[in-house]
Amino acid sequence: MDRDIDLLEKLEKELSLKELQIKSLLTITQAINDNVASPGLFNMYQSFLSWEMGIKKMILFVKDDEEWISASKINVEEDYESELIKECMQYKRLHTVKDDDHSFLQLFDIIIPVFHKSYPIAYALIGGIRDKEDIYNKIQFITTITNIIAVAIENKRLFKQQIKQVRFNKEMELAKEFQQLLIPEHIPQSDKYEISTYYRPHYNIGGDYIDYLKFSEERFAVVIADISGKGIAAALLMSNFQAMLQSLIFQYRDLETFVMALNQAVYRITKSEKFITFFIAEIDTKSRTLTYINAGHFPPYLVNGGEIRELKEGSTVIGAFDKLPFLNEEKIKLKADATLFCFTDGLADTKNSEGIYYDEDKIKEFVIDNHQLSAEKFNDKLINVLDNFKEEEAYVDDIALLTTKIY
Secondary structure, three states: OHHHHHHHHHHHHHHHHHHHHHHHHHHHHHHHHOOOOHHHHHHHHHHHHHHHOOOOEEEEEEEEOOEEEEEEEEOOOHHHHHHHHHHHOOOOOOEEOOOOOOHHHHHOOEEEEEEEOOEEEEEEEEEOOOOOOOHHHHHHHHHHHHHHHHHHHHHHHHHHHHHHHHHHHHHHHHHHHHHHHHOOOOOOOOOOEEEEEEEEOOOOOOOEEEEEEEOOOOEEEEEEEEEOOOHHHHHHHHHHHHHHHHHHOOOOOOHHHHHHHHHHHHHHHHOOOOOEEEEEEEEEOOOOEEEEEEEEOOOOEEEEOOEEEEOOOEEOOEOOOOOOOOOOOEEEEOOOOEEEEEEOOOOOOOEOOOOOEOOHHHHHHHHHHHOOOOHHHHHHHHHHHHHHHHOOOOOOOOEEEEEEEEO
């Protein structure tokens, strides 16, 4: 008779535990379906283990971007959290803590890893369960609840990442459209000169800059620049740079004063944290002169009277110093038809599958062999040659080309 009563009481306890487990499972599942925020799910998990399962010690680690954080815990001090997660990461399956495990793990009974495909998304350490009745059943259910919570949190994290990525892509698209407005799409042509530009950003947006400034029918300037860095930060600085350049260029008659003022304006914004390589050439078709300043930019090539030369005179980069340490301009008398070819260093950084770069020698050789082409055909042919040269390799930097023919 007593045996029957004991058996009945045991069955009643098991039934009661099953009902409790089902109720808890339904409650948590409903909370997930109702899109309860992560802190709410962590509180439910903690409450379930503490009140329903009688767990005395617990900590749940989840992945937050690239870092592990303790999302929920019971009677665990912060001092050794970092050591705990380091020890946990060696386990890929449920682990019962043994006497020879690390001393920090001795505070717990089991470790529950949760994996998504091949990478871990959560670790739960549970203590105070060894002396409980029906240990196996309880461990199974705690493992199930832990997996449900961890996967739900991971799905929330991935969904937030997706939303951020969509928003970022939209912002990048708007930035790209805005930047395209800054690059002159149509440059006026004349029977005295022809200008052709080409711009390929490494990402959707970049930090290279091309511009054309007309002072009169006989006098104009071409500009090319490369902002240090890539992406949105470089593009924002580029837009500011354009505004400063176009504001200052018409205030000064000589290039030296203009470049000094431009450097100070850029320095006030960047505080030397970023810099700009910069080249400007002022061309007067009436006097047939080219006056230029090269501020740390890759030297452009000038083919003049059948001879080719690099335009190196000028100064150091823009924005690195509050005052330029030196500054020189050079004036060149143009002879017969002349070709000025300016480019950013992304051109010379292009390499093929064998690791060979399209370096200065190759660029110079191309200019010598093709300077007689029109500006547009010159750029088109160079891009075609470059695409064939790099084969399947990707471009590693922004590329900007600015070709000017003076007739």
